[in-house]
Amino acid sequence: MHKMRLIALAGIVAGLAAGCGGSDADHGNGNTVLAGTIGSASPTIKPARFASVKFGGGGYVPGLVFHPTSPDVLYARTDVGGAYRWDPATSSWISITDGFGPDEGGYHGSETLALDPNDDQRVYLGGGMYVSADGHARLYISTDRGNHWTHVELPFSAGGNSQGRAVGERLMVDPNDSTILFYATRTAGLWKSTDRGQTWNQVTSLSTAKMTKAQIEATYWSSPVGMEQVIFDTNTKGTGSATQTIYTAVAPDYAGVAGLNHALYKTTDGGASWTGIATPADVQGYIIPHMVRAKDGMMYVAFTKGIGPGANGPARLYKFDGTNWTLLKSYDDTQWSSFGIGGLSVYGTGAHTRIALGVTNTWGNWQGxxxxxxxxxxxxxxxEIAAMMPHVPANGSFSGWMDDVEIDPNNKDRILHVTGGGVVETRNASDATPTWTFPNEGIEEVATKALMAPPAGAKYTLLRSGLDVGTWVQTELTKRPTLGPNGFFNSAYSADMAWSNPAYIATIGAATWDTPDRLGAYSTDSGATWTAFATNHPDAKAQQDEAASIAVTKTGSAVWAPSSSVPAWTADNGNTWTYTNLPPLANAWVSRGYHVVADRKNPNKVYAYNSGGAWWQQWSETARFFTSTDGGHTFTESTTFPTSGTALNSFQATSVAVNPNVEGDIWLADGFNILHSTDSGANWTKLNVTQSIPDPDNAFQPKIYGATSIALGKAPAGAKYSASIYVVGVINGQWGLYRSDDGGVNWTRYNDDLHQYAGISNLAADQAVPGRVYFAGAARGVLFTY
Structure with missing residues (x-):
């Protein structure tokens, strides 16, 4: 999985919160263009409705949380794609974080989620993608089951997409006094709030240590586990008196920094003082991914050597009665030592306690x-109740990341576990052969890197390429795609089709571990079958990064631009590749590459856009645009583009699109501005309609970029321009998805504040249905308007 690389997701593309800021108008990049006169909304535009282009799951769900008493109140948190609430009426999931804005992409990864045992409307979500020594996490608070949120800045960091992200839950509400919350942090020990999360203080009676940057970087993948969980040792709730007996667990990385000598601590005075509990000798140095309390007070504690996802063993499960430890399960001999224990859940009491144990780092589906x-x-x-049992769909399998398992507290036969691709569930766990389903309707957690819509009349609707899932051909928007080079790539970065023959599709990506030389592929039958390119672009294997693109000019012919490389062309389905004459890209210490795009009216014309790469190149480089008239073999540079008012920016925050109805009609978003050429890139006009939103803490980059993605699609009847133009950016001070039907004179926002998806990127517009645009949210899959 490549989730650790998602710091360049759509939320960042649209102005990822944590590290962006400010105007660099003082530095000559023109990225604080003042808005020109924006006309009134076009009367042809109606308020848009939004739905997901179905993939179904697609990403890691580290945690599931049931309300302890209210039936069917269930939440799922994802590592990069927000959080969801189960809707029993429709047997589907509802995204509860779609209202996160373009500057909240860094909080779209949920490290922990907590429910109030006394109020099933109140939800807390700990947001923050990666661990650091700085306090930049947020606590999101909802009083209506996630329909609306407020947030509080936290004085520590969170790691929703860091290693060990299934450990916990880290955040817990005192069942006796709901004003009290404890948060087991990764880097700063245990923290407590006594006002429903509004303010926080470190529990200094346990530790005052806060890990430094060097100490964090010394941990595995810079992902300290830290404090792991909080358990309130009580059978009562709503008494109004704070629970006095509490357990908390600590991982070896933080224990070493803080001078703590035990993996488990207990307080009997509400946290005023703590006593270390000696754990069994055979689990010293292990982490505690989950511990749970049965209703009779028995504690069940899992110990695992690795931190996950898919934590490796050895591993053991113990029960603890407050004095004695009893071993219940172990994976430590030669055959099983690589298996870890991830998920753990209990139901009932005493000798009849039901225990569900997720055994992680086991792959496939085999007997035993x-x-x-x-x-x-x-x-x-x-x-065993999962492996080799019936599962629907029949071709489903288990992913090896069983890092959380939950028994429904109101139905012991309903058991769910998580995977790297979503959620798996049985509702007949007591049967000899339980049946498992994949209830992922509504969960869309694909990190999309490219979208492309075909010409009208094609046998498919959309090409989608993403991290961890490859490229897929979407034939129906509301059904999971089945066509694509499934298994060809680990991640896919770009796909295109021949406009004159959309049955011909080419795509590029990163190799899988078992096929390290397979980096590109093509289909001649609209995606039904695929063939790997006989050879790759000469630099593709060494440059398997997402700042890459491919442009198809006609059947068998394409231009491939891997990251940090000179593009090359083929006219024989990839049997040979020849470098173009485009100039090499200077090292900018960031991912960068050429955007290559084929003209749809004249296949001999191909355009190449070098967006620069990073603001700090402004002293040594300018953004550049090139045009080819021989099918992408040789290119000529536009001499006017560098002085058109364009700015330097990253590959991920820039976009170029052609009008499929008019030759040489090009639209470009450079992160800050919209630019337009009607003569194949020879001359450019900057539309003074967008403006970035500055960040006072950063003079070089904005908090929210002005224009990051652009696409052209079918225009409505009577439109003044031959295509509808869609752009993601800021107009009149308001970020959103905008549409123009008159060539960019008038713009109307197409989304609202409840549909922001922590940032929008990777647009594609339908060529047959007016008003339909496809877009990616921040690891929120693909959505469309209807």
Whole structure:
């Protein structure tokens, strides 16, 4: 999985919160262009409605949280794609973070989620993508099950997409006094709030240590686990008196920094003082991914050597009665030592306690495989209830990341576990052969890197390329795609089709571990079958980064631009590749590459856009645009483009699109501005309609970029321009998805504040349906307007 690379997701493309800021008008890049006169909204534009282009799951769900008493109140948190609430009426999930703005992409990864046992409307979400020594996490608070949120800035960081992201839950509400919350942080020990999360103080009675940058970087993948969980040892709730007996767990990385000598601590005075609990000798140095309390007060504690996702073993499960430890399950011999214990859930009490155990880092679906182990006698005996059991769809399988398992507290036969691709569930766990389903309707957690809509009349609707999932051909918007070079790539970065023959599709991506030389592929039958390019672009294997693109000019012919490379062309389905004459890209210490785009009216014309790469190149480089008239073999530079008012920016924050109805009609978003050429790039006009939103803490980059993605699609009847233009950016001080039907004179916002998706990127517009545009949210899959 490449989720650790998602710091360049759509939320950042639209102005990722944490590290962006300010105007650099003082530095000559023109990225604080003042708005020109914006006309009134076009009467042809109606308020848009939004729906997901279905993929179904697609990403890692580190945690599931049931309300302890209210039936069917269930939440799922994802590592990069926000959070969801289960809707039992429709048997689907509802995204509860679609209102996150373009500057909140860095909080779209949920490190932990907590529910108030006394109020099933109140939800808390700990947001923050990556661990650091600076306090930049947020606590989001909802009083209506996630329909609306407020937030509080936290004085520590969070790691929703860092290693060990299934550990916890880290945030817990005191069931006896709901004003009290505890947060087990990764880098700063244990923290407490006594006002429903509004203010926080470190629990200094346990530790005052806060990890430094060097200490964080010394941990595995710079991902300290830190404090791991909080358990309130009580059977009561709503008494109004704070729970006095509390357990918390600490990982070896933070224990070493803080001078803590135990993996488990207990307080009997509400946190005023703490006592270390000696854990069994055979689990010293292990982490505690989950611990749970049964209603009779018995504690069940999982110990695992690795931190996950898919934590490796050895691993052991113990129960603890407050004095004695009893071993219930272990994975530590030669055959099983690589298996870890991830998920853990209990139901009932005493000798009849049901225990569900997620065995992680086990892959496939084979006889004897441990996936979900179930005990109905408190751990005395066990049976496997997932591997080799019936599952729907029949071609489904288990991913190896069973890092959370939950038994429905109101239905012991309903058990769910998470995977790297979504959620898996059984509702007949007591049967000899439980049936498992994949209830991922509504969960869309694909990090999309490119979208392309074909000409009208094609046998498919959309090409989508993303991290971890490759390229797929979407034939129906509301059904999971089945066509694509499935398994060809780990991640895919770009796809295009021949406009004169859309059955011919080419795509590029990163190789899988078992096919390291397969980096590009083509289809001649609208995606039904695929063939790997016989050879790759000469630099593709060494430059498998997402700042890449491919342009198809006609059947068998394409221009491939890997990241940080000179593009090359083929006229024989990739049997040979020849470098173009485009200039090499200077090292900018960031991912960069050429955007290559084919003209749809004249296949001999290909355009190449070098966006620069980073603001700090402004003293040594300018953004550049090139045009080819021989199918992408040789290019000529536009001499006017560098002086058109364009700015330097990253590949991910820039976009170029052609009008499929008019030769040489090009639109470009450079991160700050919209530019237009009607003569194949020879001359350019900057539209003075967008303006970035500055960040007072950063003089070089804005908080929210002015224009980041652009696409052209079918115009409505009577429109003044031959295509509808869609852009993501800021107009009249308001960020959003905008549409123009008159060539960019008038713009109307197409979304609203409830549909911001933590940033929007990667636009594609339908060529057959007026008003339909496809776009990617921040690891929120693909959406469309209807």
């Amino acid at each position: 495989q441990p996936v979900v182990q179930l005990s109905d006698d408190g751990g005395a005996t066990w049976r």
